[in-house]
Amino acid sequence: MGVAQAERVLKSRWRTASLAAGWAFPGDWPLREVDDVCAAMLDTADPDEALVRLGRARAEAGAGLDETLLDLAALHAVLDGDHGMVSPNIDALPARMLRLTASGWADVLTEEANDRGAEDPLTGLATRGYLRTRLAELYRETPTPDDHYALVLVGLDLTRATGWSRVVAMTLLSDVLRVVFDGGETLATVGPSVAAVLTRRDAALGRRISNLRVLAADRLAVDPHVRPTGPAKVWSEHLPATHHDVCALIAALAR
Structure with missing residues (x-):
């Protein structure tokens, strides 16, 4: 041949x-x-x-x-x-x-970063600024947003990764977020190693958090260079009483 x-x-x-x-x-x-x-x-x-x-x-x-x-x-x-x-x-x-x-x-x-003012150029998730704007809308809509919404956080340990693997790890994580939360929730980057989901509180939230944890582990396991960034830490935060307080929370999570 x-x-x-x-x-x-x-x-x-x-x-x-x-x-x-x-x-x-x-x-x-x-x-x-x-x-x-x-x-x-x-x-x-x-x-x-x-x-x-x-x-x-x-x-x-x-x-x-x-x-x-x-x-x-x-x-x-x-x-x-x-x-x-x-x-x-x-x-x-x-x-x-x-x-x-x-x-x-x-x-x-x-x-493509210049064409995505409201999106993180690497992950395609919303920026931290957009998340703050969305939260401001919620706090204007209701004085107790925590009754109806939760902030789901997921973080990786990027100190154990270098170069391309840091980018790939967060990109894989963003894909997992889109799979688990596909109902119009706000998906955003909070910091270099943390992403957030602003989602409604409902009966399925616990199951989704569990699915997020399992699916993130599966995705990060595909490459030995990416694997050390996991296991992904997944947790839920209550929304504080004021918009100022929630912005302070986001700032702390971004460090």
Whole structure:
């Protein structure tokens, strides 16, 4: 089999595995960077740059980090398996493949910072300033917001991580928050290692906090460089009596 044919076969099997794993829009999957990665994987050349470019291209096309990594897991499963059915598994990804692709993906979000005045450029969550504004609205609406709302916090230990892994850890955490709290809650960054959810108090809140703790542990376990930032600390704070007090609380949590 010639080189060009081998690349076409790899691309076809990768696409099939990715679509079977849940890639949502088949027409968006083919990219020039996909071809570059196939060529690099079948060559003796270093595939690092091709993986970074793939991560960037996926982010620019609007793919989330989870979707991007699942697609990468499909490639790894094809490369690692025989010619039968394969089962993509993000947890089985080599740390270097995950790190390079996620780093490329995160770079795009950083570059879009100027277009996201109310959003944190790395995580896509609301900024601390937006959270304070949202809380001000609640305190104007009711004198006792704690009767109806809670502030759920989740924090990581970034002192045990460096460079790209700090970014990836918080990005993975933001994806987990969107999965668990998908009902219009305010999701925000509070500090470099802390994120917050302003959510209604209801019968499902305890279950959601438990789900957040479990899912965060699963996501952080995929890479040995990211894993030391966990386990994620998850807890709930009561809203103080005044807006001034809640802003002081947020400021303290941000340190």
